[in-house]
Amino acid sequence: MIILGIDTSCDDTSAAVVLDGQRMLSNVIHSQVKLHNAYGGVVPELASREHVRNIMPVVQESLLRANVWMRDLDGIAVTVGPGLVGALLVGLYYAKCLAYVHNIPMVAINHLEGHILSIFLEKEVPLFPFVALTVSGGHTSLYNVEGYGRYTQMGQTLDDAAGEAFDKVAKILGLGYPGGVAIEKTALDGRKDRINFPRPYLSNDSLDFSFSGLKTAVALYVKKWRESEVENYDVTLADVACSFQESVVDVLVNKVMRAREKKSVSAVMVAGGVACNNRLRAKMSEAASTEGVPVYFPRLEYCTDNAAMIAVAGYHRISNGEKADLSMDVRSKYPINDLSPIISC
Amino acid sequence: MKERCVTYDTASDQETIHLGQELGKVLKEGDVIALVGELGSGKTWFTKGLALGLGVSPDTIITSPSFSLINEYEGRHTLFHLDVYRLESLSDFLSAGLEEYFYQDGVVVMEWADRWPEILPEWKLKVGFVIIDYSLRKITLSGNHYRAVEILKALEAKLWR
Numbered sequence: 001m002i003i004l005g006i007d008t009s010c011d012d013t014s015a016a017v018v019l020d021g022q023r024m025l026s027n028v029i030h031s032q033v034k035l036h037n038a039y040g041g042v043v044p045e046l047a048s049r050e051h052v053r054n055i056m057p058v059v060q061e062s063l064l065r066a067n068v069w070m071r072d073l074d075g076i077a078v079t080v081g082p083g084l085v086g087a088l089l090v091g092l093y094y095a096k097c098l099a100y101v102h103n104i105p106m107v108a109i110n111h112l113e114g115h116i117l118s119i120f121l122e123k124e125v126p127l128f129p130f131v132a133l134t135v136s137g138g139h140t141s142l143y144n145v146e147g148y149g150r151y152t153q154m155g156q157t158l159d160d161a162a163g164e165a166f167d168k169v170a171k172i173l174g175l176g177y178p179g180g181v182a183i184e185k186t187a188l189d190g191r192k193d194r195i196n197f198p199r200p201y202l203s204n205d206s207l208d209f210s211f212s213g214l215k216t217a218v219a220l221y222v223k224k225w226r227e228s229e230v231e232n233y234d235v236t237l238a239d240v241a242c243s244f245q246e247s248v249v250d251v252l253v254n255k256v257m258r259a260r261e262k263k264s265v266s267a268v269m270v271a272g273g274v275a276c277n278n279r280l281r282a283k284m285s286e287a288a289s290t291e292g293v294p295v296y297f298p299r300l301e302y303c304t305d306n307a308a309m310i311a312v313a314g315y316h317r318i319s320n321g322e323k324a325d326l327s328m329d330v331r332s333k334y335p336i337n338d339l340s341p342i343i344s345c
Numbered sequence: 346m347k348e349r350c351v352t353y354d355t356a357s358d359q360e361t362i363h364l365g366q367e368l369g370k371v372l373k374e375g376d377v378i379a380l381v382g383e384l385g386s387g388k389t390w391f392t393k394g395l396a397l398g399l400g401v402s403p404d405t406i407i408t409s410p411s412f413s414l415i416n417e418y419e420g421r422h423t424l425f426h427l428d429v430y431r432l433e434s435l436s437d438f439l440s441a442g443l444e445e446y447f448y449q450d451g452v453v454v455m456e457w458a459d460r461w462p463e464i465l466p467e468w469k470l471k472v473g474f475v476i477i478d479y480s481l482r483k484i485t486l487s488g489n490h491y492r493a494v495e496i497l498k499a500l501e502a503k504l505w506r
Binding site for chain 1: 358383384385386389390406407408409411412413414415417442476478479
């Protein structure tokens with residue numbers, strides 16, 4: 001079964017073709033990082049306008065690279081939420097047109113389910129049940145994954161997402177955008193234990209996250225550091241970046257391991273943009289191997305927003321007999337609890 | 346109308362939430378609260394309190410809208426939580442349709458409201474946050490429109506009791 005996936009939920013316009021929910025035939029992302037760089041963040045109006053400009057060439061390119069025609073497609077999977085309404089609408093309406101004109105079934109996908117299922121594009125896949133962490137600029141959530149379509153949220157951020165903390169701390173430190181990459185690069189020359197930043201929400205039993213207080217702690221530290229009010233004779237910008245990164249990574253790794261223990265599952269998976277962070281990958285792998293469980297990371301191109309993961313989710317839902325009609329609307333808020341389980345798998 | 350201005354010192358996140366909550370209790374549909382303050386100065390904590398005061402369920406988690414731009418919560422009045430942190434120009438704000446929230450049936454709280462002061466309706470209540478030290482914040486509420494002054498008087502009466 002060949003599925004075309006389309007995702008326009010935030011800053012990237014992406015389209016992908018996936019065979020049988022596991023083999024990627026093409027994965028095209030019109031990354032807008034370059035465009036946004038001048039603005040120091042994601043600009044939604046520009047994003048929506050860019051999606052309109054990008055959507056047709058990106059979908060065409062995905063078909064071309066996969067060497068398939070529209071008539072070869074067995075289904076179209078499109079992200080309908082959560083995300084920016086204006087951005088989501090571009091993908092949904094283009095998908096509707098294609099589905100209508102070519103008479104192909106269309107299915108509506110939750111972007112977060114895409115992230116959870118992104119690991120199934122890899123050769124090595126976890127067995128159900130497993131614990132999944134999706135961590136990006138907009139989300140930081142822990143799930144117990146019992147099967148396709150069967151996800152229970154175990155924890156989430158109570159304020160800022162981890163990726164947002166990276167972006168805002170990068171701004172405080174005067175580094176570039178995207179903040180995650182800038183912090184990681186700067187941190188390479190730093191000492192991870194030079195400054196003991198707080199590990200928010202680590203001392204209690206909760207599986208929720210909180211990064212707002214950490215951001216504030218860094219802001220206050222940097223303020224005093226710049227005014228030379230701290231013992232800063234040897235503290236460098238790299239030390240601040242590295243110590244901050246270590247704090248975030250520490251919290252993420254500990255909570256994932258705690259969630260795994262709580263559910264006694266024998267595998268963990270980490271996806272989302274922040275999963276590209278090499279320090280997180282190293283420390284998570286180390287913690288998992290201590291406990292004797294495998295940890296799974298999708299490759300980088302499946303960690304950041306992409307449409308291949310949407311096609312994977314679409315494959316399972318279309319196989320399950322689901323079909324969205326053309327009156328389908330976007331859902332800026334779309335809790336994962338609202339998803340129906342996929343029975344046939 | 347002559348500007349009315351009142352300042353409170355809060356010594357913890359809990360106190361900032363409490364101040365927001367008391368303010369939330371006296372708000373009604375159409376009110377616009379403009380938050381101004383640097384990163385980490387307590388704007389999100391204050392908004393958590395506002396939500397409580399507006400009757401949003403305490404189980405509802407108020408998260409940062411920096412990424413999503415707008416989060417919406419149901420309470421006694423609907424709360425629209427806007428954040429223009431990532432927007433770079435006024436035209437971005439307008440074409441993203443965010444201005445419409447000022448005229449919807451609900452209460453608007455907007456973070457980084459000093460970015461383009463001219464877009465805010467004249468009846469807005471401005472709330473400024475200044476970091477004094479790790480947990481100390483100076484929070485100044487001000488406004489010069491009839492409605493803003495009315496809100497401040499009601500709040501002062503509440504906190505005086």
